[in-house]
Amino acid sequence: xxxxxxxxxxxxxxxxxxxxxPVLIDINLDIEEGEFLAxxxxxxxxxxxxxxxxxxxxHVDSGTIRVGGVDITALSENELAQWRAVxxxxxxxxxxxxPVLTAFENVExxxxxxxxxxxxxxxxxxxxxxxxxxEERMDHYPAQLSGGEQQRVAIARAIVTxxxxxxxxxxxxxxxxxxxxxxxxxxxxxxxxxxxxxxMVTHDPKAAERARIIRHLDKGFLNNVYSQNxx
Amino acid sequence: MFILKILIRNAFRxxxxxxxxxxxxxxAILAFGLLRTFINAWYGGVEASSATRLVTRSSISLIFHLPxxxxxxxxxxxxxxxxxxxxxxxxxxxxxxxxxANFAVDAKTYLELYPEYILSPEEEKDFxxxxxxxxxxxxLARRFGWKIGDLVTLRGTIYPGNxxxxxxxxxxxxxxxIDETQFFFHWDYLNEMLKKxxxxxxxxxxxxxxxxxRPERAIEVxxxxxxxxxxxLAETLTxxxxxxxxxxxxxxxxxxxxxxxxxxxxxxxxxAVVANTMSMTYRERIGEYAIFKTLGYRNWRIAGMIFGExxxxxxxGSLIGILLTFPVAKIVGKMLSNYxxxxxxxxxxxxxxxxxxxxxGFLAAIVPTYRAIQIRIADGLRRIG
Ligand SMILES: Nc1ncnc2c1ncn2[C@@H]1O[C@H](COP(=O)(O)OP(=O)(O)O)[C@@H](O)[C@H]1O
Ligand SMILES: [Mg+2]
Numbered sequence: 001x002x003x004x005x006x007x008x009x010x011x012x013x014x015x016x017x018x019x020x021x022p023v024l025i026d027i028n029l030d031i032e033e034g035e036f037l038a039x040x041x042x043x044x045x046x047x048x049x050x051x052x053x054x055x056x057x058x059h060v061d062s063g064t065i066r067v068g069g070v071d072i073t074a075l076s077e078n079e080l081a082q083w084r085a086v087x088x089x090x091x092x093x094x095x096x097x098x099p100v101l102t103a104f105e106n107v108e109x110x111x112x113x114x115x116x117x118x119x120x121x122x123x124x125x126x127x128x129x130x131x132x133x134x135e136e137r138m139d140h141y142p143a144q145l146s147g148g149e150q151q152r153v154a155i156a157r158a159i160v161t162x163x164x165x166x167x168x169x170x171x172x173x174x175x176x177x178x179x180x181x182x183x184x185x186x187x188x189x190x191x192x193x194x195x196x197x198x199x200m201v202t203h204d205p206k207a208a209e210r211a212r213i214i215r216h217l218d219k220g221f222l223n224n225v226y227s228q229n230x231x
Numbered sequence: 232m233f234i235l236k237i238l239i240r241n242a243f244r245x246x247x248x249x250x251x252x253x254x255x256x257x258x259a260i261l262a263f264g265l266l267r268t269f270i271n272a273w274y275g276g277v278e279a280s281s282a283t284r285l286v287t288r289s290s291i292s293l294i295f296h297l298p299x300x301x302x303x304x305x306x307x308x309x310x311x312x313x314x315x316x317x318x319x320x321x322x323x324x325x326x327x328x329x330x331x332a333n334f335a336v337d338a339k340t341y342l343e344l345y346p347e348y349i350l351s352p353e354e355e356k357d358f359x360x361x362x363x364x365x366x367x368x369x370x371l372a373r374r375f376g377w378k379i380g381d382l383v384t385l386r387g388t389i390y391p392g393n394x395x396x397x398x399x400x401x402x403x404x405x406x407x408x409i410d411e412t413q414f415f416f417h418w419d420y421l422n423e424m425l426k427k428x429x430x431x432x433x434x435x436x437x438x439x440x441x442x443x444x445r446p447e448r449a450i451e452v453x454x455x456x457x458x459x460x461x462x463x464l465a466e467t468l469t470x471x472x473x474x475x476x477x478x479x480x481x482x483x484x485x486x487x488x489x490x491x492x493x494x495x496x497x498x499x500x501x502x503a504v505v506a507n508t509m510s511m512t513y514r515e516r517i518g519e520y521a522i523f524k525t526l527g528y529r530n531w532r533i534a535g536m537i538f539g540e541x542x543x544x545x546x547x548g549s550l551i552g553i554l555l556t557f558p559v560a561k562i563v564g565k566m567l568s569n570y571x572x573x574x575x576x577x578x579x580x581x582x583x584x585x586x587x588x589x590x591x592g593f594l595a596a597i598v599p600t601y602r603a604i605q606i607r608i609a610d611g612l613r614r615i616g
Contacts, residue, residue: 078529081528086527098237100237
């Protein structure tokens with residue numbers, strides 16, 4: 001089987017003033033289906049940038065990214081929106097829930113773009129909330145939930161459309177140790193039981209330990225050293 | 232359904248800010264509605280004027296009179312159906328403050344020519360029979376508590392002395408655009424007295440009111456009348472009643488123009504206020520719009536949320552403003568009733584207010600929407616945290 005993510009000769013730079021700052025330089029990376037990969041590296045090394053490119057939130061300057069066989073660098077903005085809705089679930093450091101919506105409504109958001117009936121949507125949302133063990137909190141607003149609970153709602157939102165890939169940018173960066181462990185356990189389960197391909201950016205070695213493969217980014221280059229965690 | 236829920240919740244996320252913005256819109260729409268009503272009231276006489284009536288007056292000025300003898304000549308002109316005439320009386324009732332329009336008219340032809348003044352047949356008969364009789368609009372009669380048979384004395388300003396009249400009829404306007412504050416009496420009575428005094432005003436009239444057969448012939452007939460009196464001692468100027476009314480308004484045209492401009496400036500200001508609210512909102516929500524985009528929400532949905540929120544705020548504000556326009560216009564109308572016999576909130580003022588609110592909501596949302604669409608997801612997400 002071909003890798004689910006193929007990154008080929010990808011470069012990306014940002015403009016700062018009238019200067020171009022290279023952030024990613026000629027990156028090549030394959031990620032197998034069902035992988036749990038941690039991207040590590042010092043702050044500002046380009047981890048988030050690379051993750052955003054894989055998840056089609058940003059555009060490459062050069063190179064190609066194929067996900068599930070589709071060259072996403074060739075898609076239009078609207079096609080990308082649709083592609084993201086179907087293929088990728090997102091988990092962020094600051095949970096990124098919509099504050100005026102309840103947990104239930106936040107999880108329902110991605111489903112509103114599908115043709116599902118109200119009843120089907122309710123079933124899916126209930127199922128996702130059950131997986132993250134927050135069913136009884138579904139009528140709470142984000143402000144009424146703890147950080148760990150908010151992140152679980154965010155995970156429920158990420159998996160509710162059953163995407164093949166989950167991307168997580170510092171998912172435990174804002175949590176205490178216990179909550180962080182819960183989140184990592186949950187991701188572990190999603191990887192092993194539901195066979196989600198997970199790409200997680202982190203600079204926390206404890207978090208990275210849970211991944212099966214760790215890759216290091218440094219100053220825009222992907223190190224060839226990569227560790228494989230024994231499981 | 233969902234979008235409505237989120238945009239209403241978003242609109243009221245900052246209760247104080249939203250309430251103040253709504254208050255601003257309410258006040259602006261109220262001011263706008265009142266200014267429009269004021270302008271309408273000013274043009275009130277024009278709207279009520281008939282297309283089948285002409286007014287003939289001295290070509291020099293309204294204060295110069297025309298000979299009574301013109302009436303027969305005008306009547307002979309092709310296209311003319313009825314001729315009536317009148318004099319401005321300018322009488323004062325007890326005190327100058329009690330101003331109202333009062334004039335002497337040729338009663339029978341006048342009532343024929345002005346069917347919009349509705350008088351019961353008995354009252355009409357009583358009025359026509361009584362040389363000293365007069366007719367008042369029901370608003371005027373109510374204002375002074377006059378009842379049929381009451382004796383009313385006016386102090387003449389143009390025609391000195393105290394003049395006694397007996398109220399013989401109270402007319403109602405055919406609809407709400409009709410002035411119900413007029414006072415008219417028999418021209419014959421005035422003329423008789425003037426003759427007795429050997430006044431130079433005897434047998435002269437201030438203006439003729441000419442009923443024509445068909446409105447399309449108005450210009451033709453007007454020209455024919457003026458041509459008849461060309462090179463005579465008193466040349467005439469004939470125009471449609473509408474033009475005649477407008478010539479009064481022309482004097483205050485600049486003021487009206489200024490009011491009109493102010494009414495739109497009010498709207499401009501409130502657009503700026505709402506736009507400011509919406510851009511504050513936008514700045515706080517950049518991250519959220521980025522999240523929606525991340526989840527696959529397309530630009531038109533994001534635009535819908537911003538426009539919707541802006542419209543929710545402006546429509547609530549202007550509905551309150553429009554509802555308040557009616558009672559406030561009533562109060563203002565009462566205070567100004569001496570100057571504006573008809574001060575009703577016109578449908579036009581309401582539809583303009585409503586249109587203005589939609590325009591406000593729309594314009595205020597354009598820039599935030601444009602920016603929300605422009606911003607790249609990665610940049611938007613970086614603002615969170
Ligand atoms: N939108 C942007 N505009 C300008 N510079 C950016 C932008 N996004 C990231 N950068 C820069 O690119 C570099 C890498 O950023 P990022 O990928 O967020 O690093 P990491 O996630 O590894 O901390 C940083 O120097 C950052 O300042
Ligand atoms: Mg980062």
